[in-house]
Amino acid sequence: MKLLRYGPPGAEKPGLLDAEGAIRDLSGVIDDLAGAALSREGLARLAALDPASLPRVAGQPRLGIPVAGTRNFVCIGLNYADHAAETGAQVPKEPIVFLKSLSALCGPTDDIIVPPGSRHTDWETELAIIIGSVTTRVSEAEALDHVAGYAVANDVSERDWQNNRGGAWDKGKGFDTFGPLGPWLVTKDEVPDPQALDIFLDLDGQRMQHGNTRTMIFGVRTLISYVSQFFTLHPGDVISTGTPPGVGFGRKPQLFLRPGQSLRFGIAGLGEQQHRTIGVD
Secondary structure, eight states, rough: OOOEEESSTTTOEEEEEEETTTTOOOTOOOSSGGGGGSSSHHHHHTTTTTTTSBBBBOOOOOOOOOOOOOOOOEEEEEEBBHHHHHHTTTOSOOOOOEOGGGGGGEESSSOOOTTOOOOOOEOOOEEEEEOOOOOOOOOOOHHHGGGGEEEEEOOOEEEHHHHHHHTTTHHHHHTTTOOEEEEEEEEEOOOOOSSSSSEEEEEETEEEEEEEEESSOOOOHHHHHHTTSSSSSTTOEEEOOOOOOOGGGGGGSSSBTTTTTEEEEETTEEEEEEEEEEOOO
């Protein structure tokens, strides 16, 4: 299934995408795509529905992030061998874990704000894991049992604040709109191998990123198990798993975002996002 949330910011309703690409309203079935709705049993109940029996949503409404109730927005740094190489960084011996502000989350077509005075805002297309059940100290063998599905994410980053403003990555990672997620949550039954997915990003129509999740240093199972050793993950939590090569920081010469540009990026089988960058006073 492809599950989504549609409507104005703060007033999104749950829905699903039918086989013809139309949105079907789930608000008469569940309150939101959160909590128990993301569990194995909750997803099985949704899968048993006939989409044709659900109200069809007219037009092309805005899509929000595809889950609600997120408590932890976890990111993994330098998790692709080819990305580490392009930035001149050593391959980490253990996953680099940091938390991204929940206020960074935004929908798959919302504007991305280049912060005032920023000259080093960068892109990082990533595979996001959506947690479906409470996850504490799980083994790698059990890790995928706790996954509701996957989505496209982007760990938008302000490199100057990340690298040169006191050593805390969070300061360069948590600006508003720096965590677009969606367009939908694709349930894990539709993703038989999360380590074999092509990833791309285009900036103003020019291909910048092209990679595959097979070059992850630490795979999906390892990341879920590892993160769950340090804190409990809850339904709707997000683990963004790192980015392949092609970021602006790693290019020669370096290239960064400015207001008035367009971004299009996606992952095979998980959909695409499209954004414009804007400035604010």
